[in-house]
Amino acid sequence: MAASATPKPNPADPAANPAVNPAIVALAGLDLPLPLAVAYSGGADSTVLLLAAAQRWPGQVKAIHVHHGLQAAADDFELHCVQACAALGVPLRVIRVDAKHASGESPEDAARRARYTALAGAALEQGAKAVLLGQHADDQVETLLIALSRGAGLPGLAGMAPVFERHGVPFVRPLLAIGADKIRAWVAAQGVRVVHDPTNADTGLTRNRIRHLVLPALERALPQFRDTFSRSARHAAQAQSLLTILAAQDLQAMGGVPLIEPLRAWPRERQGNVLRHWLRTGHGESASAAQLDELLDQVAACATRGHKLHLKVARGYVDREDTRLIYTPT
Numbered sequence: 001m002a003a004s005a006t007p008k009p010n011p012a013d014p015a016a017n018p019a020v021n022p023a024i025v026a027l028a029g030l031d032l033p034l035p036l037a038v039a040y041s042g043g044a045d046s047t048v049l050l051l052a053a054a055q056r057w058p059g060q061v062k063a064i065h066v067h068h069g070l071q072a073a074a075d076d077f078e079l080h081c082v083q084a085c086a087a088l089g090v091p092l093r094v095i096r097v098d099a100k101h102a103s104g105e106s107p108e109d110a111a112r113r114a115r116y117t118a119l120a121g122a123a124l125e126q127g128a129k130a131v132l133l134g135q136h137a138d139d140q141v142e143t144l145l146i147a148l149s150r151g152a153g154l155p156g157l158a159g160m161a162p163v164f165e166r167h168g169v170p171f172v173r174p175l176l177a178i179g180a181d182k183i184r185a186w187v188a189a190q191g192v193r194v195v196h197d198p199t200n201a202d203t204g205l206t207r208n209r210i211r212h213l214v215l216p217a218l219e220r221a222l223p224q225f226r227d228t229f230s231r232s233a234r235h236a237a238q239a240q241s242l243l244t245i246l247a248a249q250d251l252q253a254m255g256g257v258p259l260i261e262p263l264r265a266w267p268r269e270r271q272g273n274v275l276r277h278w279l280r281t282g283h284g285e286s287a288s289a290a291q292l293d294e295l296l297d298q299v300a301a302c303a304t305r306g307h308k309l310h311l312k313v314a315r316g317y318v319d320r321e322d323t324r325l326i327y328t329p330t
């Protein structure tokens with residue numbers, strides 16, 4: 001068989017049957033606390049998710065739509081969601097957010113941040129125990145490729161987590177193993193009405209370039225890429241979780257603050273691991289690779305008690321204070 005041959009669909013696999021909503025299969029084995037909310041944009045992915053969730057947990061599903069106010073079509077998206085939820089008999093909460101981006105932040109990141117805050121707030125207000133998101137296998141591959149293109153470390157290469165918590169609310173991504181082609185095929189075959197976000201065609205955005213240029217090439221060259229890339233992401237996530245455990249233990253062993261002497265006794269990788277963890281968990285900051293390198297060089301140079309250390313890291317400074325390091329946000 002040629003390396004680029006597309007695998008034949010397995011007739012025994014319900015996810016390969018275009019008559020079955022692929023999200024039903026993904027939700028079948030899930031045991032989640034009820035009631036639930038679905039983050040519903042009106043697009044194909046969250047639509048199949050909402051339909052499947054409403055079928056799997058009748059009367060226990062609510063929808064939340066975030067109106068970003070960023071594009072003219074946002075009012076049409078809202079109207080579509082209101083009508084679709086009314087037809088389905090699913091209660092809908094629409095939240096309007098002001099997703100203006102701060103300096104140094106991309107508009108997409110700002111919109112995402114505002115969206116998660118709004119989704120968590122609406123879920124808490126509605127008594128929903130978790131929020132379901134519609135990201136699928138293609139979104140995961142795009143996320144991985146974006147991470148690679150930025151030279152990311154393990155946290156980036158771990159991709160999107162299937163479950164995570166934000167603002168005290170659990171978020172779940174049940175569709176991560178389902179390809180976009182299966183979702184699109186089902187939506188088209190069933191004639192389900194969905195909205196199309198015009199910004200998805202904007203190839204000025206890295207994610208869209210990957211979607212439109214790279215994924216079709218991967219499909220031809222490596223037909224199993226969704227499965228294999230996701231497996232690599234899971235390996236990276238497992239390795240990262242071990243590193244986080246080690247960092248937490250190391251920080252605890254130093255009494256919760258980085259101490260120069262014990263730090264210097266460890267290999268450089270272990271020092272970097274615990275310092276990154278300290279900055280992130282203690283101060284909500286991420287050091288760039290160059291800043292961390294410089295910090296490690298300076299720690300290595302702290303051979304005498306009098307050696308000073310003062311370094312800009314993320315949005316603040318790391319200083320030496322006697323035997324330990326302290327972080328001061330600016």
Ligand SMILES: Nc1ncnc2c1ncn2[C@@H]1O[C@H](COP(=O)(O)OP(=O)(O)OP(=O)(O)O)[C@@H](O)[C@H]1O
Nearest residue numbers: 039040041043044045046047064065066133134135
């Ligand atoms: N405006 C929104 N309101 C509520 N949830 C949203 C909104 N935008 C995105 N989401 C949620 O976040 C997920 C990922 O968003 P993303 O922008 O990557 O996808 P999307 O193209 O909007 O997906 P979809 O095909 O569902 O529209 C969506 O599947 C949905 O669950």
